[in-house]
Amino acid sequence: MIEYFFTCPYCWERISMLLDEEMERNYIEDCEVCCRPIEIECKLAGERVLFFNARPIEGIK
Numbered sequence: 363m364i365e366y367f368f369t370c371p372y373c374w375e376r377i378s379m380l381l382d383e384e385m386e387r388n389y390i391e392d393c394e395v396c397c398r399p400i401e402i403e404c405k406l407a408g409e410r411v412l413f414f415n416a417r418p419i420e421g422i423k
């Protein structure tokens with residue numbers, strides 16, 4: 363498991379999540395601060411994060 367830090371696209375808090383090599387590349391994760399769903403797209407090579415993108419799946423109010 364890799365702990366990866368990124369900025370929530372809703373509340374701009376810095377949050378972390380655990381990435382698993384076995385995880386699918388696209389999935390939904392709730393922000394631990396504002397609890398809104400974030401669409402995560404990532405690509406891993408073993409322990410390395412090659413690509414990571416977090417975007418909102420609902421309109422930002």
Ligand SMILES: [Zn+2]
Pocket residue numbers: 370371372373374375393394395396397398
């Ligand atoms: Zn948030």
